Amino acid sequence: MTAKPIRVALDAMGGDFAPLNEIQGAIAAAKIVSRYTPLEIIFIGKEKEIRSALAQFDTSELHYSIVNADETVTMDDEPSAVIKRKRNSSLFRGIELHADGYADAFVSAGNTGAVMATATLILGRIKGVNRPTIGTFFPTTQKGRPALILDAGANIESKPRHLYEFAVMGSAYVTQIFGVENPRVGLLNIGEERVKGTEAVVQAYELLENGPLNFIGNIEGRDILHGVADIVVCDGFTGNILLKFAESIMSMLKAKLRAYAGQSFLHKTAIGLAAIPLKAVFKELDYQEYGGIPLLGVNGAVIIGHGKSTPKALQNMILSAVETVRKDVNGTIGRAFVAASSSSEQSKN
Amino acid sequence: MTAKPIRVALDAMGGDFAPLNEIQGAIAAAKIVSRYTPLEIIFIGKEKEIRSALAQFDTSELHYSIVNADETVTMDDEPSAVIKRKRNSSLFRGIELHADGYADAFVSAGNTGAVMATATLILGRIKGVNRPTIGTFFPTTQKGRPALILDAGANIESKPRHLYEFAVMGSAYVTQIFGVENPRVGLLNIGEERVKGTEAVVQAYELLENGPLNFIGNIEGRDILHGVADIVVCDGFTGNILLKFAESIMSMLKAKLRAYAGQSFLHKTAIGLAAIPLKAVFKELDYQEYGGIPLLGVNGAVIIGHGKSTPKALQNMILSAVETVRKDVNGTIGRAFVAASSSSEQSKN
Numbered sequence: 217m218t219a220k221p222i223r224v225a226l227d228a229m230g231g232d233f234a235p236l237n238e239i240q241g242a243i244a245a246a247k248i249v250s251r252y253t254p255l256e257i258i259f260i261g262k263e264k265e266i267r268s269a270l271a272q273f274d275t276s277e278l279h280y281s282i283v284n285a286d287e288t289v290t291m292d293d294e295p296s297a298v299i300k301r302k303r304n305s306s307l308f309r310g311i312e313l314h315a316d317g318y319a320d321a322f323v324s325a326g327n328t329g330a331v332m333a334t335a336t337l338i339l340g341r342i343k344g345v346n347r348p349t350i351g352t353f354f355p356t357t358q359k360g361r362p363a364l365i366l367d368a369g370a371n372i373e374s375k376p377r378h379l380y381e382f383a384v385m386g387s388a389y390v391t392q393i394f395g396v397e398n399p400r401v402g403l404l405n406i407g408e409e410r411v412k413g414t415e416a417v418v419q420a421y422e423l424l425e426n427g428p429l430n431f432i433g434n435i436e437g438r439d440i441l442h443g444v445a446d447i448v449v450c451d452g453f454t455g456n457i458l459l460k461f462a463e464s465i466m467s468m469l470k471a472k473l474r475a476y477a478g479q480s481f482l483h484k485t486a487i488g489l490a491a492i493p494l495k496a497v498f499k500e501l502d503y504q505e506y507g508g509i510p511l512l513g514v515n516g517a518v519i520i521g522h523g524k525s526t527p528k529a530l531q532n533m534i535l536s537a538v539e540t541v542r543k544d545v546n547g548t549i550g551r552a553f554v555a556a557s558s559s560s561e562q563s564k565n
Numbered sequence: 566m567t568a569k570p571i572r573v574a575l576d577a578m579g580g581d582f583a584p585l586n587e588i589q590g591a592i593a594a595a596k597i598v599s600r601y602t603p604l605e606i607i608f609i610g611k612e613k614e615i616r617s618a619l620a621q622f623d624t625s626e627l628h629y630s631i632v633n634a635d636e637t638v639t640m641d642d643e644p645s646a647v648i649k650r651k652r653n654s655s656l657f658r659g660i661e662l663h664a665d666g667y668a669d670a671f672v673s674a675g676n677t678g679a680v681m682a683t684a685t686l687i688l689g690r691i692k693g694v695n696r697p698t699i700g701t702f703f704p705t706t707q708k709g710r711p712a713l714i715l716d717a718g719a720n721i722e723s724k725p726r727h728l729y730e731f732a733v734m735g736s737a738y739v740t741q742i743f744g745v746e747n748p749r750v751g752l753l754n755i756g757e758e759r760v761k762g763t764e765a766v767v768q769a770y771e772l773l774e775n776g777p778l779n780f781i782g783n784i785e786g787r788d789i790l791h792g793v794a795d796i797v798v799c800d801g802f803t804g805n806i807l808l809k810f811a812e813s814i815m816s817m818l819k820a821k822l823r824a825y826a827g828q829s830f831l832h833k834t835a836i837g838l839a840a841i842p843l844k845a846v847f848k849e850l851d852y853q854e855y856g857g858i859p860l861l862g863v864n865g866a867v868i869i870g871h872g873k874s875t876p877k878a879l880q881n882m883i884l885s886a887v888e889t890v891r892k893d894v895n896g897t898i899g900r901a902f903v904a905a906s907s908s909s910e911q912s913k914n
């Protein structure tokens with residue numbers, strides 16, 4: 217293959233298990249991606265630490281380079297402080313490399329707020345976008361068709377126009393990445409009737425109704441897992457609480473099953489027999505399977521992952537970055553806003 | 566026993582399976598309650614329909630009377646329309662009987678909004694309460710110690726003062742009903758830091774911090790099921806979405822397990838073996854086990870249940886009504902507001 221490689225800048229200091237999980241994720245991703253297009257990983261971070269970690273693995277199939285960055289952004293760092301005072305961090309340097317054209321994408325399992333703020337500042341927003349957004353995938357009963365929840369915590373108090381933008385960006389993303397034509401957009405609410413919910417949600421309903429998307433109306437909390445919508449639009453406060461709640465369900469069920477097993481030998485045996493099907497089902501519900509959370513609306517391909525990202529999750533984040541670049545998600549979002557602007561302008565007036 | 570019976574007015578037309586589930590729930594509740602205190606059920610609704618349904622069951626242990634009400638409130642009726650135009654409905658008549666002292670409590674699996682509005686109007690609010698609230702119980706990993714989520718949908722846009730009131734009412738309820746001393750109050754938010762979240766939540770944090778409750782600070786979506794707090798305070802929009810989402814998890818898991826079983830005979834056998842422990846765990850997570858949702862803050866004992874309430878759920882709603890009366894939950898809430906008023910007045914100024 218002589219195609220130009222896709223260059224992914226990887227924050228090697230991002231996650232809670234950095235750089236080990238980052239390196240393993242990169243090696244696994246390279247094995248998959250190199251089948252169809254060349255991939256180069258640019259590890260950003262403390263060079264010495266990265267090199268000694270790399271030495272523990274077989275990197276023969278990995279094309280990589282290292283860019284040194286001495287500082288590390290922690291989960292407690294305020295986003296604004298990173299921009300002001302941690303310009304030599306792996307997070308800041310990685311986004312800068314991407315903005316300057318030395319990388320086609322940036323991937324981090326680090327401080328979500330800091331990645332978001334820095335990316336928005338340095339890369340800028342796509343025309344038409346007031347609020348870039350981070351989504352998250354929820355599994356549904358419809359196999360292979362997860363629901364994208366937008367916003368998942370980036371925009372706490374979302375105005376009607378912001379909710380509308382989330383829908384436009386989410387639709388473009390799902391269409392490009394999953395090949396879903398006219399993905400169904402649902403507005404998360406406390407009832408189906410258009411008059412239900414907060415003032416912001418009622419107004420967003422109107423914008424969506426008058427827009428060009430496949431808007432299916434209000435949906436309720438119970439509809440998400442049943443796969444009623446491909447894109448679930450909500451404010452970041454609700455989305456974030458829902459996301460974290462959902463993440464805790466599996467560990468809660470596991471704790472309950474363990475407690476049950478501990479009650480008697482018979483229970484223990486029954487749970488032992490149940491373990492294989494349960495694992496299969498739990499695996500399907502695992503957020504890691506869906507890889508990184510896309511940051512939509514910035515002029516760049518930025519994939520943000522959970523701090524606790526496993527090698528598998530990081531692999532999927534890199535795959536997600538590659539697809540975002542290959543399928544020109546940003547171009548599609550830009551065109552969607554051009555297409556949508558006439559109808560949304562009408563609604564605004 | 567010669568104690569005065571506790572008289573529960575039961576909306577016999579309320580739920581989706583009325584009056585059958587209501588009657589079965591009443592019979593089951595009577596068996597339990599009559600062991601320690603006499604119980605009288607006042608069925609409100611279409612007398613003929615109730616009588617013919619009652620004839621199908623053994624009512625020898627049930628003390629009951631019937632009050633005829635020809636109209637029925639549907640799930641689609643606007644709360645205000647019920648008050649204006651359906652005064653001869655089982656819902657309205659039942660609450661009226663309670664307000665006039667002919668019943669000690671009112672139980673309904675009918676239209677939540679209509680019960681709430683009618684009860685607030687006719688029974689009035691407890692002094693100190695601006696917004697009555699409906700809560701819901703979530704199971705936690707701490708056996709026998711569910712979390713009470715307040716508000717679960719009655720108050721869509723909650724001001725800081727309302728969030729504070731939910732905490733006061735929830736604490737009083739949990740203390741009285743479950744005997745939990747100094748129940749832990751958590752404010753549902755997107756992060757632990759006090760500056761996180763919406764303006765309303767940040768201000769509610771201050772009120773709670775300066776109040777007399779056992780406020781443990783902000784908690785996140787992932788903390789609920791782990792039993793970090795006994796009372797989880799949130800606006801009704803978030804609470805309602807979370808509640809409906811949580812209710813859908815079991816059916817989603819069941820669908821996934823069924824799909825897995827359908828893949829092969831081996832899978833089917835494994836799921837068959839797993840069925841008993843899974844049922845035991847799912848049962849523990851079932852909302853029905855926690856009975857009716859208490860409407861807190863009105864001058865009366867009003868228990869509102871899910872439209873799909875089973876006989877078991879209705880039984881638990883009646884038990885919940887009896888406990889609310891016996892343990893003087895309203896008196897406790899009233900006293901809590903008197904006790905809390907000095908500190909909250911301070912915070913307001």
